[in-house]
Amino acid sequence: MKLSVIILNYNSSCHTLECVNSIQRQTQLNDYEVVVVDNGSQAVDFDRLYSLTGQPFLKVIRSRVNLGFAGGLQLGLQVADPSSAYYFFLNNDCLLLDDVCTRLYAFMENNKAVGVCTGQAVNRTDDLEPSFNYYPSLSGNLLGHGLMRWFTPADYLPRRQKYREPVPVPVVTGSALFVRATAFWQVGGFDPAFFLYCEEEDLCRRLRQREWKAMLIPDVRFRHLGGGSTRRNLLIEKEYYISLFYYFRKNENVIKQLLLQLFYTLKVGRKAFRSTHFAQLAWFILRGAPGRESLRYRQGFPVMASQTTDHQPTPSLLSL
Incomplete structure (x- = not known):
């Protein structure tokens, strides 16, 4: 398998279905699969994912509880094809606007020093969204990113600038994170102790320590709708x-x-x-x-979705 696309669903199946459909429409790459992980959603939301079953390139699994972003993605990797050369961790509130999978795959194949990359995000009105971030640091907080750019410009590239060529960045967005499998496992994958935030900063930092590059590929575009499953409070x-x-x-x-x-x-x-x-x-x-x-x-223990004779539940996972 060349690529495994891992998508999390948490009470937002309408976004997940649209995301998967955009992958099907846009992707020309041979030998890829999509793994959808339901991260402890309500039964009615999980039931909506049944329409994805029966497709040979697609797997749907369910965790009884919300494992968080890192834990949910790691669970998805447990059923992904072990021979996959790359993983594409894609938020379910993202839509592919061109053949993102094939183009990022080709870029990584031609740039063996790159461990992780991403495309350029746009919002609902086609305006550019920042697709990379900076490492959280004391100096960045005290001095500000603009001043730090004078000292370490490579670590503080302007995030809202329109780039025309691939550019090294500190931290790629976690909404569309395309990573080399060998690099990913070399640093131990995601740290599941992170429940909801900072997973990409932690992963990119560990990749950087092993001298893997992170890159933004600006002419590869995806739409990030935002607000797929998380509300601020x-x-x-x-x-x-x-x-x-x-x-x-x-x-x-x-x-x-x-x-x-x-x-x-x-x-x-x-x-x-x-x-x-x-x-x-x-x-x-x-x-x-x-x-x-x-x-x-703070989680309860949700009731599993309705099951048919084709469904084989285990104590912690329902595999479709």
Whole structure:
């Protein structure tokens, strides 16, 4: 198998079906497969995915609980073809606007030093969206990205600039992350301790440490609709800081961790007069954004979707 496309579904099957349809319409690559992972959705939403079954290139599996972004993708890899040369981790709220899979595959085949790449995202009105990001850092927060660009321009490329040629970037977007399988497994894959955010920063950092390049391929386009399965609220904001400070604990010394904790507490706390939302969030950061308060531990145990004699459930997974 040349390519395995891994897509997560969480109570947003309408996006998932449109995403899969766009892959079918646009992709000319031979020997690819699509793996859809239902990440603990409600039964009625999971039932809508049944229309995808019976297609030889497509697999649908279900986790009883939400494993998070990294955990869900890692689960998908358990049923992906083990011979796949590349993985394309694609958000279900993305639509391919051209033959993204074939073109990214060809680019990676011709550039063996590249471990991960992505295309150019556009929004609903065809305006460019940033398709890469910077590594979270103390210097970037204190000095600002514009000033840091003077010191390390390669790590702080303008994110909203229109690029015409492939360009090395620090962190490719997690919404459409195309990675070389050998590089991915060399660094251990995704860290499932990240539940919802910072997975791509962590992965790209580990790839960079092994001297794999990350690239933006600007003439390969996909549409990112946004808001596929996540709505912003206090719990989601907390989840972001849980992941962010886990990332800092992995990559920064204790002094920098404390300074970053103080920085973000003050940054959020200065808005506390606007709403108790920011006051609660600042207090949460000051307490170190404890992982025990993650949404990971606030889940119920959903009832499995309706089953027929063709479905073979296991204690933690329903495979179609």
